[in-house]
Amino acid sequence: MQLLVDGAQVYVYTGTKPLVPGARSVMFVHGAANDHSVWALQSRYFAYHGFNVLAVDLPGHGKSAGPALSTVEATADWAVRVLDAAGIEKAALVGHSMGSLIALEAAARHPARVEKLVLVGTAFPMKVSDALLAAAQSRSPDAVAMINVWSHSAAGQAGGNRVPGVWTMGASQRLLERTLEPLYNDFNACNAYTAGLASAAKIACPALLISGARDLMTPARAAKSIAEALAGSKSLVIPGTGHDLMQEQPDAVLDALIAFL
Numbered sequence: 250m251q252l253l254v255d256g257a258q259v260y261v262y263t264g265t266k267p268l269v270p271g272a273r274s275v276m277f278v279h280g281a282a283n284d285h286s287v288w289a290l291q292s293r294y295f296a297y298h299g300f301n302v303l304a305v306d307l308p309g310h311g312k313s314a315g316p317a318l319s320t321v322e323a324t325a326d327w328a329v330r331v332l333d334a335a336g337i338e339k340a341a342l343v344g345h346s347m348g349s350l351i352a353l354e355a356a357a358r359h360p361a362r363v364e365k366l367v368l369v370g371t372a373f374p375m376k377v378s379d380a381l382l383a384a385a386q387s388r389s390p391d392a393v394a395m396i397n398v399w400s401h402s403a404a405g406q407a408g409g410n411r412v413p414g415v416w417t418m419g420a421s422q423r424l425l426e427r428t429l430e431p432l433y434n435d436f437n438a439c440n441a442y443t444a445g446l447a448s449a450a451k452i453a454c455p456a457l458l459i460s461g462a463r464d465l466m467t468p469a470r471a472a473k474s475i476a477e478a479l480a481g482s483k484s485l486v487i488p489g490t491g492h493d494l495m496q497e498q499p500d501a502v503l504d505a506l507i508a509f510l
Contacts, residue, residue: 268336274337276303277291282310291503294507301335319438320438321347321354329362347435352366356454357449365456368456369459369502370466372467372468372471372475373445373449401417401491417493449478452480464491487505
């Protein structure tokens with residue numbers, strides 16, 4: 250589905266289902282240098298089980314027009330304008346990595362619009378190493394290589410995708426190559442975001458944090474401060490998976506979302 254937001258075309262994957270007025274809704278927000286496709290299994294499941302689904306391509310990513318927005322705060326406000334354009338009053342927000350910060354900030358700034366909050370592969374602060382930042386700025390293939398290795402557990406790098414014929418590392422590499430242009434912008438937004446704990450303290454809706462036990466990008470321990478600041482939040486650590494949780498352990502992530510949402 251194409252929506253017009255701030256005068257620009259925005260692509261939203263709805264799981265092939267039309268949006269139904271009054272139905273419960275869930276918005277999926279991807280991370281840095283990704284697009285809506287990282288939520289393929291999870292978004293499609295909810296679309297076929299009675300939810301309105303909006304798996305967005307952020308500005309300048311995937312099929313959405315640019316430019317990419319430069320701050321987490323600006324993107325959080327943009328996400329709510331996507332709900333406006335879709336005619337949706339309230340939604341659960343599910344965000345991964347940078348997308349988790351966007352979802353967190355949106356819930357803090359627009360509490361009446363957010364029913365539940367899920368933060369996948371989150372951390373605060375979400376700092377990026379100097380080496381990776383430099384590689385991203387020069388759009389070097391090294392940036393793709395570093396992210397791909399650090400985003401997957403050793404088992405994930407060896408293979409074993411649950412979908413026959415799908416090569417996890419190759420698919421992730423190709424996605425990163427397609428979305429390399431906004432990578433430096435995305436990393437800068439993560440580095441500059443300082444409102445995490447203050448924003449989390451404002452949030453009253455139910456919240457769930459999902460971390461990977463083998464995550465080198467946003468280790469489970471790095472989500473502890475956000476978990477403590479979110480009143481009554483629940484935390485889940487999925488064994489044997491790295492930062493790319495939705496690809497390495499898609500069923501486990503889906504099961505957690507089904508139980509929570």
